[in-house]
Amino acid sequence: xxxxxxxxxxxxxxxxxxxxxxxxxxxxxxxxxxxxxxxxxxxxxxxxxxxxxxxxxxxxxxxxxxxxxxxxxxxxxxxxxxxxxxxxxxxxxxxxxxxxxxxxxxxxxxxxxxxxxxxxxxxxxxxxxxxxxxxxxxxxxxxxxxxxxxxxxxxxxxxxxxxxxxxxxxxxxxxxxxxxxxxxxxxxxxxxxxxxxxxxxxxxxxxxxxxxxxxxxxxxxxxxxxxxxxxxxxxxxxxxxxxxxxxxxxxxxxxxxxxxxxxxxxxxxxxxxxxxxxxxxxxxxxxxxxxxxxxxxxxxxxxxxxxxxxxxxxxxxxxxxxxxxxxxxxxxxxxxxxxxxxxxxxxxxxxxxxxxxxxxxxxxxxxxxxxxxxxxxxxxxxxxxxxxxxxxxxxxxxxxxxxxxxxxxxxxxxxxxxxxxx
Amino acid sequence: xxxxxxxxxxxxxxxxxxxxxxxxxxxxxxxxxxxxxxxxxxxxxxxxxxxxxxxxxxxxxxxxxxxxxxxxxxxxxxxxxxxxxxxxxxxxxxxxxxxxxxxxxxxxxxxxxxxxxxxxxxxxxxxxxxxxxxxxxxxxxxxxxxxxxxxxxxxxxxxxxxxx
Numbered sequence: 001x002x003x004x005x006x007x008x009x010x011x012x013x014x015x016x017x018x019x020x021x022x023x024x025x026x027x028x029x030x031x032x033x034x035x036x037x038x039x040x041x042x043x044x045x046x047x048x049x050x051x052x053x054x055x056x057x058x059x060x061x062x063x064x065x066x067x068x069x070x071x072x073x074x075x076x077x078x079x080x081x082x083x084x085x086x087x088x089x090x091x092x093x094x095x096x097x098x099x100x101x102x103x104x105x106x107x108x109x110x111x112x113x114x115x116x117x118x119x120x121x122x123x124x125x126x127x128x129x130x131x132x133x134x135x136x137x138x139x140x141x142x143x144x145x146x147x148x149x150x151x152x153x154x155x156x157x158x159x160x161x162x163x164x165x166x167x168x169x170x171x172x173x174x175x176x177x178x179x180x181x182x183x184x185x186x187x188x189x190x191x192x193x194x195x196x197x198x199x200x201x202x203x204x205x206x207x208x209x210x211x212x213x214x215x216x217x218x219x220x221x222x223x224x225x226x227x228x229x230x231x232x233x234x235x236x237x238x239x240x241x242x243x244x245x246x247x248x249x250x251x252x253x254x255x256x257x258x259x260x261x262x263x264x265x266x267x268x269x270x271x272x273x274x275x276x277x278x279x280x281x282x283x284x285x286x287x288x289x290x291x292x293x294x295x296x297x298x299x300x301x302x303x304x305x306x307x308x309x310x311x312x313x314x315x316x317x318x319x320x321x322x323x324x325x326x327x328x329x330x331x332x333x334x335x336x337x338x339x340x341x342x343x344x345x346x347x348x349x350x351x352x353x354x355x356x357x358x359x360x361x362x363x364x365x366x367x368x369x370x371x372x373x374x375x376x377x378x379x380x381x382x383x384x385x386x387x388x389x390x391x392x393x394x395x396x397x398x399x400x401x402x403x404x405x406x407x408x409x410x411x412x413x414x415x416x417x418x419x420x421x422x
Numbered sequence: 423x424x425x426x427x428x429x430x431x432x433x434x435x436x437x438x439x440x441x442x443x444x445x446x447x448x449x450x451x452x453x454x455x456x457x458x459x460x461x462x463x464x465x466x467x468x469x470x471x472x473x474x475x476x477x478x479x480x481x482x483x484x485x486x487x488x489x490x491x492x493x494x495x496x497x498x499x500x501x502x503x504x505x506x507x508x509x510x511x512x513x514x515x516x517x518x519x520x521x522x523x524x525x526x527x528x529x530x531x532x533x534x535x536x537x538x539x540x541x542x543x544x545x546x547x548x549x550x551x552x553x554x555x556x557x558x559x560x561x562x563x564x565x566x567x568x569x570x571x572x573x574x575x576x577x578x579x580x581x582x583x584x585x586x
Contacts, residue, residue: 074448
């Protein structure tokens with residue numbers, strides 16, 4: 001029987017010729033990731049295993065991004081614990097303030113993930129690297145600890161939903177609109193325990209940044225992983241970032257899928273997910289006058305250079321609405337630098353936005369833009385759960401960088417088509 | 423292993439942000455986390471939960487973040503078992519890994535109501551609503567998973583020599 005892309009990667013890492021959905025396997029890991037929230041728990045668990053060293057100091061990485069630069073004393077202690085552990089274990093890829101960026105933007109940029117890899121990360125958005133043809137999935141701190149110790153993890157081989165893409169996106173529509181549309185169609189548990197496998201002739205029209213954004217939010221449909229067929233654009237990206245030699249796996253023609261979802265990219269409109277679930281996707285014919293207090297453009301979902309360029313195109317020469325706090329967060333130091341050199345930071349600051357150092361900060365209600373009681377934000381982040389960005393009565397509306405920027409100008413949830421037609 | 427307790431009931435898509443809000447993730451101390459468990463969803467949880475409490479919930483319990491702090495907070499609150507229609511996959515894995523008993527049983531999760539007294543036998547998968555006398559059958563975990571939970575989690579199981 002034919003295998004999906006994910007099944008082929010897992011079989012290869014388990015030393016098996018083939019696997020099928022439901023099978024339990026033990027797979028070799030190419031990379032184990034943690035951040036400043038999840039790693040401290042993993043470090044404590046690792047200590048109980050009595051191991052002197054990690055399985056491979058080049059294949060463990062920690063990124064201080066969630067509450068860093070340290071938001072308070074406890075956060076500082078957590079980063080310190082990670083710093084000391086990585087120093088003691090001589091971890092090659094430890095990213096602290098000054099080098100760090102938001103983990104899922106940083107790792108592809110640093111070339112730490114490549115096509116055909118098996119990656120686990122103690123962060124649910126680890127599924128991002130599927131955009132580059134890796135099997136990559138979020139786990140908890142205990143799995144991270146065991147992964148660091150032995151370089152292996154057990155998995156139940158997932159079945160898959162095939163997402164077949166056709167057409168190409170309209171102006172000011174991006175990968176974020178595609179994934180919000182998809183989650184709106186299948187629901188927050190629509191892909192529970194399964195893979196979302198993206199392919200089709202429409203793939204070639206999506207930038208790697210769009211794909212990273214789409215794969216990033218596979219977890220918001222409950223998926224174990226999201227994965228894209230590897231094409232020349234993905235290979236070019238990997239080469240440009242100095243990634244290890246890619247191992248390209250393609251789904252067999254007779255691979256079994258639980259279902260096939262067709263998406264015509266040319267039909268996708270600017271899309272917004274209303275509180276309090278990412279599945280509450282609406283297009284602008286269903287959105288009335290929703291006043292907002294804050295806009296956040298950034299995160300592992302939408303903090304890449306292409307995202308900032310999309311926002312800058314809309315904000316250029318215009319002013320953010322009075323009373324709206326606009327916070328823009330380049331996802332990595334490199335994105336920050338590129339945005340500076342391209343003049344984007346100037347556009348943002350002149351429009352009335354603030355630009356922050358890379359951090360996950362506001363996305364999870366950590367710091368750098370917390371909402372008060374009853375406040376509303378349009379954000380390019382990935383979750384709009386109750387209390388996600390602050391007070392439990394505050395509201396988060398998920399959108400693309402273009403929609404967030406357009407909303408910043410008007411002070412209400414606004415389509416980029418409305419602003420850019422003027 | 424048998425668990426008996428009074429039920430606290432929730433709906434679908436209980437996410438890890440409401441189980442333990444990120445503003446408390448600057449600590450990984452189970453007691454501190456337990457003090458804030460569920461507070462954005464149900465401010466009465468901390469005062470109502472007691473040793474042995476069983477949570478019954480709907481679909482996709484534990485969706486969202488990979489924070490292991492979520493099952494840790496629930497377990498440290500005194501909850502003995504979570505029965506749900508379905509679990510989000512990272513939460514499912516984390517619960518087993520830290521030794522929080524969970525069981526998927528849509529029928530039981532639907533029928534059992536707030537305040538009912540419930541007994542669950544994890545070896546046989548039989549769940550009894552002692553208040554109504556109804557009985558439900560869930561797929562029991564394989565023995566090795568049951569041992570992980572009974573030993574207090576994966577790391578403890580390895581330390582105890584249960585898993586090599």
